[in-house]
Amino acid sequence: MAEDTGSGRFFLITGRTPDQTKGMHSGKTGDFYRDAVSVAMLHPETLEEMGVTEGAAVLLKTEEGQVTLPSRPDKGLPRDIVFVPMGPTANRLIPADTGGCGMPSFKGIRVEVSPE
């Protein structure tokens, strides 16, 4: 399955955030929504280990694609997780393969993370 392949040491998780939903109401074609779904959240110590200062860009790479996003610390995340709000930016990284059930792996695919 897609989530079991790839070489990255991190797992990518996508999901709702307050700003992502706010952007849905204020208009998905606007800047607020675009910015709300274009951020990579990692544990602060993970960012520190990589030498990434708060807000600095990181490159996320999966077997499907790659995106460069500003980073944001989130203490609630495990050290091996990257969280990106659900939306068109995260979906550049998500394979379309559903394993025969219709649901892509929006949570748990392998991703490589590096300072940009």
Next chain:
Amino acid sequence: MKTVNNAVCTFCGCLCDDISVDLADDGAVKIRGACANGKGHMEEYDASEASPMIRGRKASWDEAYREAADILSGARSPLFYGLSSTATEAQRKCVALADRLGAVVDTTSSVCHGPTGIAMQTFGEPTCSLGEVMNRADFLLFWGCNPMVAHSRHFTRYSLMPKGRFTPEGRKGRRVVLADIRETPSAKAVDRFLRIEQGRDYEVLTALRALVQGREMTATSVGGVPREELVSLAEEMTRCRYGAAFFGMGLTMTAGKDLNIGQYFSLVRDLNARTRFSVVAMRGHGNVAGADAVLTWQTGYPFAVSLAGGVPVYGPGEFTAVDMLARAEADAALVVASDPRAHFPAKAADYLDSIPHVVVDPNMSLTAAKATVYLPGAQYGVDAEGTYYRMDGVPIRTRAFRERSRPTDEEIFDRLLEEVDR
């Protein structure tokens, strides 16, 4: 100024029906009692007359209906997708249109609780209403969901806080556990947070089932959870008077998918040998439960249904929208009140851009912005009335509190049915 009470918010599956709306004489709307999501959903919708668009240019409704009907009836393999943020009255008309055209119909369930539907068909779903949870539940288990963000009033209105007939103490009389891989804002509201390693939900659920069944567990930990924590959770669940288990995308979207849900349902079934326990899926879109219900009522299946052969054929993986688009198997699409360009993997979203597609949506979206034909209907719960199904399957009639200047989705599908019959 006029005030409308008990309006229904149609944003998420909670369908809160206690919303107050202040309507100023100048037309301004102020929403009271809703969460931030509901407030935005109801206040920021522009109910003024809106023009349909054909390839980005304004068109008359008649022109737009004709163009849309030509696109859909001219297709060899039309895909209908969405349906979860519109009323059941519109959903059944949309299915009738799909039947007329031999289309494939898939709902947003397929990228939401589709795996739950598959598990339900295999394992059954021991479920209950949210009213039963409020009135009876003294133990709540949330798994892979974040109600504080996605269903903001669930805790206060249905599960953690409310005082009910057999739960007079409200929050004080309830034990609440959240299992997830990350410590979300919801973790702050519960008594106990259980951190699961990414992708290990199935193993943890299997261990819990074994413990609930009274088996010995020799492993020191499973899925990142120490043995003693699993043992005490199993004891808490079996000791409660009435338990309710909720779950979200943390189970449906991660490794295992429908198998995770099957194991969750089976855990609840096992618990019913020891106490009383129910399970309720945290449904996202306002009427996604209605979309499942209507499609099942009309075709026998909840999503991923092909009507191409004249009889309904069910096929998750084959007739689900992401799969059909990624394999380039649709040559036209009708997108109803949903935004696949925002929420589908890029390969599927990019293919949608390459085929003619009709979008019916009260709000401009990334998909509507690139639609071949865009039909801006009214928004149920604001300027249109219709039936929505709450996440627990309870139908609720939505109210209109604004004057309507746009057609309802039901009227749009009626016109499209007329046009394709011409």
